[in-house]
Amino acid sequence: MNFPAELKYTKDHEWLKMIDDTTGIVGITDFAQSELGDLVFINLPQEGDEVTKDESFCDVESVKAVSDVMSPVTGVVAEVNSELEDEPQMLNEDPYGAWIAKIENITEFGDLMDAADYEAMVQK
């Protein structure tokens, strides 16, 4: 299991990578994808959507389940990774490369962990 040190993590298993002070990209963690199993679809948010920390902003589907993806921050969706619509398996194969959305105008952060704390949490 992989926990890149440069990322921040949520208790709901999303990662956040800040690009500048108010812009970041978001995805789901390696742990999340392994728990969810083979993902078959993602319902992406739309550009311009306002997202709120700790609230669902999109969902991912496996064959037998659907899971909400919670936003680590409050802000506005600037861009989505529409490649995932055609190739949801990228979320399984490369969870830290398969970013879901770029969020700008970030005004608030949820409770975020660094890699070591997150790793400790999931190993429990």
Next chain:
Amino acid sequence: MGTYVPNTQAQREAMLAALGVAKVEDLFCNVPQEMLVGENLDLPKGLSELEVRKKVTAMAAKNRVYDTVLRGAGAYRHFIPSVVKSVISREELVTAYTPYQAEISQGILQSIFEYQTMICELTGMEVSNASVYDGGTAGAEALAMCKDRKRTKAYVSATTDPNVIGTMQTYCFGSGMPLEIIPAKDGRTDLEALKAALGADAACVYVQQPNYYGNMEDAHAIGEIAHAAGAKYIMGCNPIALAVMETPAECGADVAVGEAQPLGLDIAFGGPYLGYMAATKAMFRKLPGRIVGQTHDVDGNVGYVLTLTAREQHIRREKASSNICSNQALCAFAAGVYMTAMGADGLAQAAKLSMSKAHYLADELAKIGLPRIHSGEYFHEFVTACDKLEAVLKALDDNGILGGLPVEGGILWCCTEVVSREEIDRAVAIVKEVC
């Protein structure tokens, strides 16, 4: 009493003994005892099969089966090939349920995959679901498919079957989606009124083709108006007409739906019928209900499964776009057998025969003073004026003929391929005597 319980009294007692309880009532120990109905259950005594047969057959005998039916208006008596009933009375198909266990349900799954393909061929659309309840619920579900955050209002033409509009209104009462009815002009959707009505919140426009009055709509123009306003375009099409008329895909529709009862199902006092739903590739994830996909098994053999199931209520629960679970699978199976038996040529023949006979009837009625009240092209239904409506229908009725349906402005007539020229001539002669 009649019973389908196989276990004898002795077996029941042996099972109770194994459970260590004295009587079966003891198993209902969680039920508040004061609530038990006991002897107060006011039902008639159970009957033998012979008695039941007599009783129910007597009810059927109180209905009148007409020799000739010149009435449609949403339910059409077409010819049903013998193979259709023969195939769909197979016990395996009748008594199975939803194909949750794909390995022992390939017959049903493959039949749905074939049905989906045929509906796509008929409509020109790219994706079909496995069926919904009927044409009205298919229309109502189609409106919901088109709703998004910014576009929330649906428009339906007044030339749509009133039952379909009624169902849509009820669904919209539930969901809170506003529904506006676009008025008709000369038995067709008023294009100018449509253009003027569509606002920035327009989610979709629904039009029936041929419409409730049998008239052909200018389906291209309506699609262009809908799309120009940024709305989705839904066409509700008669599947027999689709054998010969321009497809929804050719007319630019985003969603095609309709009542598929004409594809091999009895009129049966209104049901069970079959709602078909098909869409463009861009819309397919919004389709409600079951969808079958092709895949392969661990040995590489081709097989079929229920797929894209995360759209549905059993997984998405309150976030599902529709609550549909059971559908009309056996009716879809019948429709598949029907389309196979007919083939493209047979289906086109049924369409042409229906249309030609309707035109013959219209021409003959016009000659005796019952002219059409609308102008322009029509398929197998049309409305004529009639001053002596009740007398005309009664005279036909007295002769075993179910005449057209009274509607605003006159009578809505219908012919299908099962009506012969002799029957039409006879009906016209009877009408002539009254008028």
Next chain:
Amino acid sequence: MKLIFEKGAPGQHLTLMPECDVPEVELSCARKTAPKLPHVSETELTRHYTALAKRVHGVNDGFYPLGSCTMKYNPKINEDMAALPGFTQIHPLQPVETVQGCMEVLSTTEKLLCEITGMDAMTFQPAAGAHGEFTGLLLIKAYHTHRKDTARTKIIVPDSAHGTNPASAVMAGYTVVNIPSSDDGCVDVEALRKAVGPDTAGLMLTNPNTVGIFDKNILEITKIVHEAGGLCYYDGANLNAVMGVVRPGDMGFDVIHLNLHKTFSTPHGGGGPGAGAVGCKALLKEFLPGPVVEQCPECGLYRFAQPEHSIGRVKDFYGNFDVVVRALTYVLTLGKEGIPDAAKNAVLNANYMMKRLSEKYTMAYAGPCMHEFVMTLVDLHDTTGISAMDIAKGLLDHGIHPPTMYFPLIVHEALMIEPTETESQETMDHVCDVFLQLWDLAHTDPQALHDAPTKTPVRRLDEVGAARNPVLRYVAG
């Protein structure tokens, strides 16, 4: 197996249509290309569909304990009655005096089913259970709206409910409040008490619930909801356990749906058509979908009427009428003694299987159960790696349809077994023996179960591939 499109040859056809005996007319807006429908002879056609039918497991092919679906035997007389031309050849818009028999069917069935459920009126317009839920919730909505009690925007649903419950509530414009079940699988009465309030429109409940237990607090539950000003909706999916024994109306429910294709023996048809009759107490009668059938007290003739504040129609015409004919035939056959006897035997059969399987399997909840019970295979999975899915696939090789899997969601590794009353002790003993053998096999040769099934027309299918790269129709290549 080949698709029908890959069989036959262009030019092969059946001879079905006569020559045109009137002048031929054609549409100006003709389609550009003909639909690519199959082209086969009648021989090829019947062989194809016979082959498909052989690749299906129906109730008549063997045991089918699909929990929550009540896969009881479908009597043949029902089919005969539904096939009478006096029903199948009736146009839904015929003059009312020519359809008195159809109306008698609807009226008689309404009376009988109202007696069984303790309701005052019923509509047969809904086509299936979920459609009935939607209809019933609209009755609740119309009731509150009519009383100008518009703050009631929430429907309470236990977390053990069928997915259709919350989905139907949303379609009716409600917000769903999920409440957790207590440890015995029943409604957590305290959680319910906290959840109700002036915003409560109603509660949806299945009783016996989805874990097969009759909620002993039912009277208190419906009282709590009523005192908060809400109405109580009964999901009739599990009525087979209690029909003729105890009535939802007496439990305090205001509106119910029945699945005629479950409880009242009409066939499931590979997924439908069913019928989702909705019954209600007198206070909701004026909101029912129209038209409803009335009998003239003077002349005895039936007529159609529109309820005063009807929610409108939910379907074309009068619902899946020919399914109602089958249900009526069934109720007339069983009658006063047979209806409760069926329920009691359904409960007896379920308890018998539960007892026998308890020898090795872990039950999610203690018995006695009602008509179904839920096993949890968590322990088996932890010790052997064999999941509920693997046991299910193992059953396939024995010609047994597996139970409902992974439902309700509150039980992990769940298998939900509903034998129904129409199975014999002999059949159940055989099936229990197979279940117990599979338990042993899980410990001795788990790989054999991972590899199952091996005797079915196809083996485990790639569902992930099917969903990632959807192939949803045949394209001639």
